[in-house]
Every structure is written in C-alpha cells, then in structure tokens.
Amino acid sequence: MSLVVYFAAFVFGATSVLLFRRPRTAMRHPLTLSTCAAVLLGALVFVCAAPATLATVNDLTGVPNFGAPLTYGMLSAYSCAVLVLLINWRGGPRRRVRRLVLRTMAAYGLLVAAIVVLFALADARTERLTDLDTYYAATPFMREMILLYLLGHSAAMLVMCAVCVKWGREVGGLLRAGLRLILLGALLDVLGFQLTKYTAVVARWYGHDLDFLSTDVAPPMASLAAVLCSAGFVLPRLLPPVLAQWRGLDDHRRLEPLWSLVKPVCTAPEQPAAWWRLPRERLQWREVSIHDALLTLAPYFDHRVRERVRDTALSAGRTPHEARLAAEAAMLADAARRAVAREEPPRSTGSYRLHATEVPGPGGLVELARALDRPAAGDAASNGPVPPRPAGPVTGPEESHVA
Known part of the structure; x- marks a missing residue:
C-alpha cells in the first residue's frame, strides 16, 4: 500500500513544482501561492500516511503511533489550505479575503491542537500502521481524535464540491474542465475515502468488522482522488502553453515549402x-x-x-x-x-x-x-523551375521593397 500512497504523493509533488516553476512571480500572487501550498500539503499528507513512513516516524520518536497525529494534523492543514485556496480564488475586497483566511487558519489551527491533545490523553500503546482508525475506533480520546480529523476534512471537501458546482456554471473553456476534474476528485474523496472510513469506524462501535473498507478501499480511492484534483489544478495553467507549442510545431512543418x-x-x-x-x-x-x-x-x-x-x-x-x-x-x-x-x-x-x-x-x-x-x-513562373541551391548564399541588391 505504501507504493500506492507514494505514487499519489509524487503526483501532488510534481503538480506543485509545475505550478511553482516561477517562484518570484508566484510569491506575489496569493492565488498561485495558495494553490501551490494546498498541492504541496496534499503531497505531504500522502507521504506521512504511507505505512513505511509511519513505521519510521514511530521508531525515530520512540512513541507508538506518533505518525497518527502527524498525519491527521497534516491532513487538517491540507483541508485548511484548500479552503484558503477557494477564498483567494473567489476574490473580493482585500480586507474581507484576509479576514476569512485568518478565520479559517485559526479554526483549523485549533483543530490540529485538539488532535494533538486528544492523542496525548489517549492510551494508544499498540502500534497500528494500516488499521489505526478502526482498531482504536472505540478507545476514549482516540475516538474523538479520529472523528475530528474526518469531520474537518469532510467540511473542506464538501465546500470544494459546492464551489466547483457553482463556478462551473459561470465559467467555460479550460477553467470549467479543470473545475470538473477537481469536483470529480473531491467527490471521490468524499465517497471513496471518507464515507468508507466513517462506515468502518461506526461499524466498530456496534461490534461489526468492516475494517477492509478503511484499510483496502479508502487508500486507493484517496490516491485516485488526488490524481484527479492535481489534473484539475494544472489543466487550466499548463494546457494553453502546451497547445501553443503544438501549434508552433504544426506551423513550422507547414512553412517547409516556403522555406525550401x-x-x-x-x-x-x-x-x-x-x-x-x-x-x-x-x-x-x-x-x-x-x-x-x-x-x-x-x-x-x-x-x-x-x-x-x-x-x-x-x-x-x-x-x-x-x-x-x-x-x-x-x-x-x-x-x-x-x-x-x-x-x-x-x-x-x-x-x-x-x-x-x-x-x-x-x-x-x-x-x-x-x-x-x-x-x-x-x-506561372514563366522562366522555368528554380535551379539547385548554389554553394554559398546569394545576396540581392541592398534596397528593400518588403516590410
């Protein structure tokens, strides 16, 4: 499973590099900066969530399951970055945008702090690398920590879905195509990742075992959602220059008779x-x-x-x-x-x-x-075909009649 998660992290990371290819320009534009931050944090979430990374973090810190609050905190930061991205994308008066961004960051900052505190209060001595959510679903404080990170992430994804649906009716072209990809990725995250997590956790509360939903279904769904969202982020920005290069290649080929x-x-x-x-x-x-x-x-x-x-x-x-x-x-x-x-x-x-x-x-x-x-x-060239090319270039009179 680590390979699947690392692949999603690589896709997110490559997307952030492509979007941030001009650092000086990106730093001056809040929308570009928030987009890069959201995509980069998404990549870090997948890196932290990989079982191989969790085992390494637990060994280095000496605290069993220390990778859990790290991953959940990183996921909450990603959810916050998504909302900040949407706020900057919507735009408006600078003071209003700044106020909404600060409120969002404060809310998710409290959420991250609560995750850390709840983990510190919980009794989670048994290391679980792939099924921590369901193994500790009924454990005091761990139960609340798991619900908090899921609810925080669900809020961000649902808002993203609503915004994509609304803006998709107002724009066209590549921007609409990008929004549809982001919407598809967000829906896949909600239904394929979050819903399966909720189902597996609630089943544990009532004594049922649906752990496979959390361990086998949710991770690949989250990875696929990440790929779709990444494509939606980069499509409106990178496809136009790619098409311009393709047209340049076609025009270069079509100029061959004239150039010859x-x-x-x-x-x-x-x-x-x-x-x-x-x-x-x-x-x-x-x-x-x-x-x-x-x-x-x-x-x-x-x-x-x-x-x-x-x-x-x-x-x-x-x-x-x-x-x-x-x-x-x-x-x-x-x-x-x-x-x-x-x-x-x-x-x-x-x-x-x-x-x-x-x-x-x-x-x-x-x-x-x-x-x-x-x-x-x-x-119509009355004097016959053009002779073969001479050894050196021929220079005509210096006067010019063509602008």
Missing part, C-alpha cells in the same frame, strides 16, 4: 542545432529567416508575373484573396529562380508589400507556403 524555396538566398545566421529547442522557438527562427530572404528577393519581383497570375485566377472564379496569394506565390517563385541564377532584376517599377508581411504571426507565411504547393504558383 527561399533558403538559397537567406542571409540570416543558421539556427544552432539543438534538440532541446521548443517548437515555438524553432518557428520564430524560421519566420525571421524567411522574412530576411523575402527582403533579399524583393528587387527580383516581376509585377507582370503577379498581374498575369492574378487575372487568370480571378477569371477561374477564385476569390480576390486567393487570387492575390496565387499571384504572390508565382511572383516569389520567379524571383527565387532569378536570384539563384544571378540574373538581372526585372525593370518593374514601384514597391510591393506581400500579404504575408502585412499580418502578424506566422499565419500569412503559412498561407503563402500553401499557395506555393498549388500548381498555379509553379506554372
């Missing part, structure tokens, strides 16, 4: 080969390199090619935007061929701004790369 065309004339430094670079960084480097190549190719733009392809595309029933992209792709292919062949620039007058340079981000470049894959772009 303009790479021979690019004068920007090559990107250092590093496997650890994130997709967004690779995409940014490719964008900069492509824009540099477009600057080099600007003097080679033949507006007669562009106008001819545009008119043909419009006659074929394409939209003005599609016709413009097809014309620019054909003009760019013709310019790349001229630059690589070291031909003289055409005598076209006036500057021209590509659509890809008018829109922010990689979207315009992706549209241009897609237009290059269409037959019209290659067929």
